[in-house]
Amino acid sequence: MKKYICFLMLGVFLFGSCSNDEDLGESLIDTSTPELNETDQWIRENFTIPYNIEVKYRFDDAEVDNGKVLTPAKLEKVRPFLEAMKTVWIDPYAEYGGEDFVKMMVPKLLVLVGSHNYNKNGSIILGQAENGRKVTIFDINYFDPANKTIMDRIFSTMQHEFGHILHQNVMYPLEYEKITPGYTTAWMNYGKSDALVMGFITAYSMNNPNDDFVEMIAKMLTKSREEWNKYVESAYVSSWDPDYELLLKQKEEGIAKIRQKEEMVVNYFLQVWNIDLYELQAHIHEVTVNLANK
Template sequence: MKINNKILFMFLAVLTLFTSCDKDDELNYEKREIVESTDEIDLFMKDHFLDKYNCAIRWKWDDKFVAIDYYVSPPMREVVIKTAEMVEDFWVNPFIESSEGGKAFIEKNFPPEIVFIGSEILNQNGTETLGFAEAGVRITLTEVNQFDLKDEKWLKTQLHTIHHEFTHIVHQTYKLPNGFEKISGSFYSGNSWTTLVDYQKNAKGEVLRDEDGEPIFDHSPAIKRGVTTAYGTTNEFEDFAELVSNFIITDADEFNDTYLPVSDAEIQEAVLKVYNEIIAATTEEVITIKMEAFYAAYLEGKSIEECQAAGDKAVSEYAIKKSVEKSDELRALNSGKIIIKEKLEMTKAYYQNNFDVDLENLRDIVQERIVNAQKGEE
């Protein structure tokens, strides 16, 4: 009897499911009528991005693009078209102009959605998010209300975000260059990357700051690990994105000096320079070393000549100590730079062979535009 009841219930349940809603029933829902915008900004975006790349630029505030936990501002109308033009001039057009392959590459992989945020994205813990890419479909640019192409720092921050996030889209679509992740495999440290953040300091150990009062990063700890920035040590994907974006937005000479290895002869030359500078120095530090040695010898009853020799010897020993430290530092950096160079060459070949994109040519075009922007030229 109990079994019969169960069967009956199941039968009724199934019957209810299949009969309770008729697919022909009309839902009492009124479709929202979509009226095409006549806003000049929307029209610009349609012409320049939607029709060409099937990309929607989200510039009006819509809270679905930013989590409610963040503090943000929408962009001012005045900067929206200018920011879109920057995207064209410093991202889209350099790819198009770099080669036929570059044109096809950018057209094929351009993200379907770009979000403009007026302010930085402030997290509740006070840190800032500069931008992000989501699943290869959306790139978010922040701080567009600060738009100023002549402000090199702002411009490079924007371009860094753009090229960093676009590089994520590339590897999310095509995977990393074969073997890239193995080169620095053991050096990736996940969220511990913050322990590698360091700042440049002067001889007194004081942190150097730029004209805005912001501390200037010292990438040495990351470079020694064969990665361009501390953030790049998170994992192979961030490493790849940081490498490509830094290569494109950094002046060629500066990139070579900072990230690429030097010869042993150059290291020796740099070490010798340190030694000679200390020997010839009249700084308080060197004079103190000399005088202390001189005075110690004097107290021992040595002659003036012997005291002078003791002072010179102390300075020489100090110079040797500093030279050895410099040598160790440069060699540690160089070992990391060799790794960076290996990954860079692999990445260049990856872009060239798979997409016919010459990264060096692309970099030169972007760099020329950055220089022209500083001069106020288009």
Template sequence: MKKYLLNIGLLLLAATFTTSCSDEEEVDISHIDFTPDSWTPGAVDNWLLQNFVMPYNIEVKYRFDRNELALDRVLAPVREDKVIPVMETIKYTWIDPYETEAGSSFIKRLSPKQFVLVGSASYNNNGTITLGTAEGGRKIVLFVINNFAKTEKGEVRQMLHTIHHEFAHILHQTIMYPQPYRNISTGYTASWNDYSLEEALSRGFVTQYARSSPDEDFVEMISIMLIEGKVGFDAIVNSAPAEAQPLFRQKEQLVVQYFKDAWNIDFYSLQTKTQTAINTL
């Protein structure tokens, strides 16, 4: 399973003290039936059928099903009013740019066949949270959906960061990226979250998590280049020490070459389409 993680450090510690329940509070959830087969399809289900199941054969599960998720985590169901805005955003800012650039069969052939939406984050023991997971290129789980708002560009980019990251895994697991990419940066480590973003940038890693392995480095580059656009990515590169900037440009060149050679996609054109979609959402 591939996981996209976010370092939250002391924020996690602080967050545990923000809410509490009194002894007198009782929440009656006895009337809620979480058995998947007991639900009657409604307007949200019909919308998903028309926009994801029929055109792309992508199932979107938003009703809470414990069998789809890790059993050792405390998780919250997604709010139903968040489902369509989230999936509209995914369609407009992820599917449409790829479909326009690569053709109608590209997403149909390579997209994960199931999205699972979870309302809350998935908290880890090492001070990080999991924002998304991908299983065998067939299923993507998205967390923290209850915080999503279309009008907040930061939240849109965060969610798209996860999706582009996981989809890039599907791409390189189908056709491998150029092997020289693995040798550009040094300092890969399983303890990536113990180091600062500044140190990651100094070694040519676009995020802290990119330090965890060459595969994660490659997909983080793709995701950041797409959600930040050319201007945003150039700003990140320019913020790195001078000796690290050529490392980013080498990686950028190999990403562009990979998309052209493996998928016949003009990456810079895809980058522009993605950024335009985000800005006009």
């Protein structure tokens, strides 16, 4: 008899619980299909459908550091930036690496932020890559395809972050970091010439081997072959310096180290991804120049 009473009480409890559902009110979760503007439609046709890339340009607290003062990307800057990105980054890789390479390697979430992202030490974060899945690009509101300085900065960031994705999938040879073992987190204390003399392509390359490797990629793919060669040898050494001969020797040693790194990066692209980096470099330079001329 006690069992029947227990089952009866359980049934009453469940019935009473179900009967109160209607008192909860309407759901606070918006499940309606969002309206797509022209930019959204263009993103869907050119990024989402062919490459499964989600682009977030509307400000989303969950995607950025809430400890920073950041501003959203301006709508009028979003599509021109993405068109340039497709021209300068996605299309060249699709041509030289193949459509499957792009579909496999590109990040599936691209977050666009309008403003600079300042650190407390005064340095600026231009982009961030997270686990090969997400890339955040800052400075979108300053985008101007006719301004070479801005173009180089933004797309150098994109190539830098994509380089991280590449080595996170297939690591570069460990011998690379032995070429210049003097890495330091105090890289911001060094100038361009200091870095070049020490065998680093940029001061930020001195941060760690991974950043060193992808900075090489970024610099190569935002310059023509001629510009690249000129840059590698551009460290300034004053003939008035009492240690001129010593500094000149250090500069030559630095150039040799960078050339050694260049060879390893080129071989990595060819052997791992079957991409001729010099051909990719020439193509990207050509489309970048055409984009600026438009």
